[in-house]
Amino acid sequence: MAKVSIIIPTYNLCNMLCETIQSVLNQTEKDLEIIVVDDGSTDETANAVKRIGDSRIKYFYKDNGGTPAARNYGLERANGEFIAFLDHDDLYPKDFIEKMTAALENNPEYGLAYGELDIILPDGRKKRDFAGGFQKSGYLVIDCFKEGFVHTSSSVMRRSALSDCRYDEQLRQSYEDADFFLRLALKIKFIFVPDVRGIRREHYDNLSVKVGVKPTRILVLERFYNILGGKNVVPKKIAYKKLSNACRKVAKYYLKENMRKASISIYKKAIKYNPADLRLYKELFSAFMIRKETCPNWQMPESLGLPVAPKAEI
Incomplete structure (x- = not known):
């Protein structure tokens, strides 16, 4: 059993995926497994992952079902005491996993560790995300509701915290992260780790760019x-x-x-x-006062029911 399972869902982004995987293999914490969930890619993803040739990488292919389903799929196959979800276009600095897991090991009352992000823009410039300016630890339901400042690629959580929590597979293309962290915040305490930052790479194919703003x-x-x-x-x-x-x-x-x-x-x-x-x-x-309606048949989506996720034990 690995100490940490890093779950990477991916779809048709093999070049950036390989760089993402390499950033995990370069971690100072070596007791880990990388679970790559290929969500129906039609490019060279499978061959690219196989060429890396590290026994800690576990590659799974599934029919396309969206990022939440891919994360749940990976979670069911993870063996680590700690779980991290890493987007296929993001990166970890070398000491990310070591410092995040240390924060949880030294503070057993907390179920999730989170940090801030360095964001690399498409033109190569960098900017910093400051976790909504909060940088707080504790029960953060109200803060998460107001700001949604916890990022998937800059957090690590205990496996035990996820015993009855999965990503909602209804939210196939938008706001699944905010929903997931809100539900977790009701159950566990979050600890802020100030001295390590995830790395997000923004590019045209980012899902968040394509999705736009939705109800x-x-x-x-x-x-x-x-x-x-x-x-x-x-x-x-x-x-x-x-x-x-x-x-x-x-x-x-x-x-x-x-x-x-x-x-x-x-x-x-x-x-x-x-x-x-x-x-x-x-x-x-x-x-x-809009004169030219561009979407006369628009309808407000129905309210969401309970979260939809596989029924399985971790």
Whole structure:
């Protein structure tokens, strides 16, 4: 059994994937396994992984089902005491796993360690993400609800913390990370590790770039607050302000895209959550003034039910 399992879901990005895998193999912590879940790639991913030739790499191919399903698939095959999910285009600095697991070993009351990110832009420039400015440790449900500052590729968690928590496979292309960390935050304490940072590489093929802004962000927050227990922790005033702001962000995107029906609908929802926000009325008026509707058949997605994930024991 390996000490740490690093699960890397991938789809048609073999060149960057190999660099990502190499950043794991270069870790100062050597007691690890790398679980590559190929989510239906049609490029040279399988051959590229095999050419690396390290016994710690376990390659699995499955039919395309989206990132949440691929992560769950890898989790069911992981043997490590600690679990990390690494995106196929991101990197670890050499001491990332060592420092993250040390933080958890030295603080047994915490279930997840997280840090910040260095972001490499497509033109090679770097910028830093500062974890929403929080850098806190403890039960962070309210903070995660407000800001969503924990990143997949800059966190490591105990296997035991995931005994009844999986990624929601309904959220195939958006906001699955925010949902996952919110649900974890209800159960366990998070510890901030200040002296090591994950590395995110932004590029045109980033899923987050392609997805854009969707009402899924609203549905995830509403479900967490109303159905999954958030109401018992997050004060109503904070929750409604966050929900209103989430609605406004989506509505502004639709307004920009001249989606009259969509923007009006979601601005009304934003106002319902926070009627004192005067900006919303001005922007709603602008939505009514759209003359050329680009998506007349738009419909608000249905509310999310309970998270959908495989029923299996870790």
